Amino acid sequence: xxxxxxxxxxxxxxxxxxxxxxxxxxxxxxxxxPAVYTQECGSCHLAFPPNLLPKTSWQRVxxxxxxxxxxxxxxxxxxxxxxxxxxxxxxGQGKRAREEPPQDRITRSAWFERxxxxxxxxxxxxxxxxxxxxxxxxxxDAAHGDFEEDRVRIPK
Amino acid sequence: MLSKFFTLLLFVTVNACAATPAxxxxxxxxxxxxxxxxxxxxTFFKANHGQDWQCTSCHGQSPTVGGxxxxxxxxxxxxxxAANPKRFTDNAKVEKWFRRNCKDVLARECTAxxxxxxxxxxxxxx
Numbered sequence: 001x002x003x004x005x006x007x008x009x010x011x012x013x014x015x016x017x018x019x020x021x022x023x024x025x026x027x028x029x030x031x032x033x034p035a036v037y038t039q040e041c042g043s044c045h046l047a048f049p050p051n052l053l054p055k056t057s058w059q060r061v062x063x064x065x066x067x068x069x070x071x072x073x074x075x076x077x078x079x080x081x082x083x084x085x086x087x088x089x090x091x092g093q094g095k096r097a098r099e100e101p102p103q104d105r106i107t108r109s110a111w112f113e114r115x116x117x118x119x120x121x122x123x124x125x126x127x128x129x130x131x132x133x134x135x136x137x138x139x140x141d142a143a144h145g146d147f148e149e150d151r152v153r154i155p156k
Numbered sequence: 157m158l159s160k161f162f163t164l165l166l167f168v169t170v171n172a173c174a175a176t177p178a179x180x181x182x183x184x185x186x187x188x189x190x191x192x193x194x195x196x197x198x199t200f201f202k203a204n205h206g207q208d209w210q211c212t213s214c215h216g217q218s219p220t221v222g223g224x225x226x227x228x229x230x231x232x233x234x235x236x237x238a239a240n241p242k243r244f245t246d247n248a249k250v251e252k253w254f255r256r257n258c259k260d261v262l263a264r265e266c267t268a269x270x271x272x273x274x275x276x277x278x279x280x281x282x
Contacts, residue, residue, distance in 0.1 A: 043230075044225055044228055044230055045225070045228040045230055046230075066259075069227070070208075070227065071227070071256070071260050072255075072256040072257075072259040072260055073256060074255070074256060075252075076248075076252070129229070130227070130228070130229040131227060131228065131229070133227075133228055134228055134229045134230075136230075137229065
């Protein structure tokens with residue numbers, strides 16, 4: 001009886017541990033970016049968490065800011081160096097940064113496509129969403145690193 | 157010599173610090189050597205200059221309201237100083253955005269006269 005009880009308790013503990021860790025697995029919990037990162041990168045799009053691309057991809061993105069996915073996003077040298085240094089220190093950590101996606105686009109990563117396989121191309125093109133790069137359209141608190149699946153709300 | 161240095165220092169400091177839209181406009185007018193024309197600025201802002209995007213693609217038709225980024229859909233706050241007092245108060249920021257956005261919209265940097273015209277028009281909006 002005692003051993004059954006302790007076995008059950010252990011199972012419960014493992015289950016609750018697993019559910020907690022999986023439910024938080026999609027969020028960014030690394031160090032907060034410096035104000036310059038949020039300010040400069042965040043004026044046109046979400047200041048993406050640095051763990052979503054490997055360091056080599058971030059390096060290429062930072063070296064090509066004058067031709068940044070169809071737009072000139074060039075910075076003065078000092079600002080560029082600050083952001084570059086931060087991305088090289090904190091970028092590319094964890095499982096999302098194991099591959100260099102085509103064109104260094106986060107949205108072309110295998111993990112991204114797998115996570116969004118239930119979202120159709122037409123849904124991404126909705127006027128309320130526009131592009132898979134518009135995280136905040138469905139992940140309301142993406143700016144705070146929150147990408148939890150149970151808080152996703154896909155707008156009409 | 158020393159007074160020249162201090163005048164230069166003052167100029168640099170003033171440029172690096174907070175400014176008003178009227179001061180920035182005066183700067184562009186003096187750089188271009190001609191007076192600003194608000195109606196030319198409005199036409200320039202609303203025109204297509206041969207590229208995919210024009211000013212209104214992201215800033216919207218009405219600079220007192222604001223717009224959304226053409227590709228990312230991020231909200232862009234109103235550009236007219238009357239609607240958004242933070243606009244045109246930081247020379248470096250203004251120059252950065254003119255440089256980038258003019259390259260997107262015209263495939264070249266804007267002239268001081270073009271910046272003066274657009275800013276003159278934005279200042280008239282209420």
